[in-house]
Amino acid sequence: MKTNLYTETFTCPSCIKKIEGNLKKQEGIEAAKVLFNSSKVKVEHDEGKITSDEIKGIVEKLGYPVLSVKSS
Structure with a gap:
């Protein structure tokens, strides 16, 4: 499954490493990519595992409010 999370504007490039690193450690996440300029987090994951x-909860615990989530 592919999920896009739309967040508030990122303030620094280190946000990318923090979010991607934490997401990639989670079981069931196959890929995670943060698009700095569009404030989007793209995730490919196994819905049966995560x-x-x-x-969304993981990203918000890191301190980045999620404004909307779209899955396909």
């Missing part, structure tokens, strides 16, 4: 809501 849900979109759980991914």
Whole structure:
């Protein structure tokens, strides 16, 4: 499954490494990519192992409010 999370504007490039690093450690996440300029987090994951809501929770715990989530 592919999930896009739209966040508030990122303030520094280190945000990218923090989010990608934490997401890639999670079981069920196959790929995670942060698009700095568009404030989007693209995640490919196994919905049976980790849900979109759980991914949203991880990003928010890191201090980045998620404004919307779209899955396909």
